[in-house]
Amino acid sequence: MKYTKYNYKRRKNNAVFKFLASLLVGIVAAGMIGLGVGLLIWKVLPLNDSAQVGTEITDGTQGVAEENGQDQQGEAPVSEGEQTSEYYFLQCGYFSKKDNAEQTYAKISSNGRTFIAEEADKFRVLTGIYTSENVDSVMQDLGTKGVESVKITFTLNENDPVEAQVSAICDGYLKILTTTFDDGVDHVNTSEFKEWMNTLDDISSGENIEVLQNFKTYIKELPEELTKEKVPSEMDYLYDILSSFK
Template sequence: MKYTRYDLRRRKKESSKIFVFFGMIIITAVIVGTILAKIIFNGNIVPKKSIAPINNSSIQNSKEEGLSFIFVQCGFYAKKENAEEVRNQLKERYNTFYLIDNDKIRVGVYFGTAEEADKLSKQLTTEGINNLKITFQVAKKDLCTSEIGEMVSGYLQILHKLEEKDVKSVKTSEFKAWTNSLKEDSKSENIEVFREFKKNINELPEEISRENLEGCYNAIFKVLNPFKVR
């Protein structure tokens, strides 16, 4: 009887090749499936290196940035007549006011946001009028300090409304009610500033007009002075 002789080593080699081949197919299928899933569900594939790590210190800094306010002035004088001369030159085109700083006078044309202050400063420079921007930064480091920034922001919105041509007066009752709803933090380093500012706002008349502008701006300047960026 004839018989066939099998080469067992050859069969083992062939079997190994088959297993490797099917293994490669499975791995390739998994990779392709993963890529397609990302495209379908995420819309694109983001390389890992493009994802910025979470930085706890940057989060903390963003919380403490707070609110910035800019005062645009066109002169700082020891003599009132000098301040008056500059104010007379500007009052036809700009909403001018005095800020009393100890025994000197600052001639102001704007108090508010950085964006508007930059526009106005550039306009003044184009017209050949010397001007200076003073920055105040109220950081959100505790409850009362944060609320001081919000109170200043609300106050300035009222004053800017008054500077519009068709507005003769603005009621203050809502602003007062909101201010009185703010909570105190007795541990805040600015608690006294907070209380003094709150008191000043409560003493405002029920309606303020342009005649009140200068006094209001001076109240805000007094509150913000400790937050001046040196």
């Protein structure tokens, strides 16, 4: 009986051993086959990255213009090497009735930069001009007053002679208009600014050349002194100038 029991266990162990050995051989063989196939695929098939270097991924919102919460004008793509200047107005309302526009105007007119632009029997309440450095903080300030605002962006190409001069004149005139709000300033003299403008190159051709020429004529005819009370109407004029470059 002991022998029989021993022989029984011996036969059972051999079967287990053979099974495990066969399983191990199968695993090794499958691994070698898989490795060979992988090497073949790697050598034969081309590399295909899901996102290659230099690929721009966007969320699909670029260039979308909406009435609330987004830029009114989509920014055109800037080519490599192109230098631009950006100017921002904030639209605080777009109304069919002037009375409604004036109510919004009254909430923010104290900043001295606000005006109402009438366009095709509609009324826009606008404030400007701002730069990328201060436009967001102004939007936040308006929000605290319960006024929602939307950016209107104007982009000028500094590589274009006409647009470059318009940008330079806008920058200079904006500094003058802003200075009128400084403490202790009663008025700002425009003579030096006019003399500087006369040093600019003479441009006789180009797209929007008439806009530039009219702009220069307007500056030459400015009064010798500007006060802060004049700022809203001047902002309105600059809005019209920049609107020519949409």
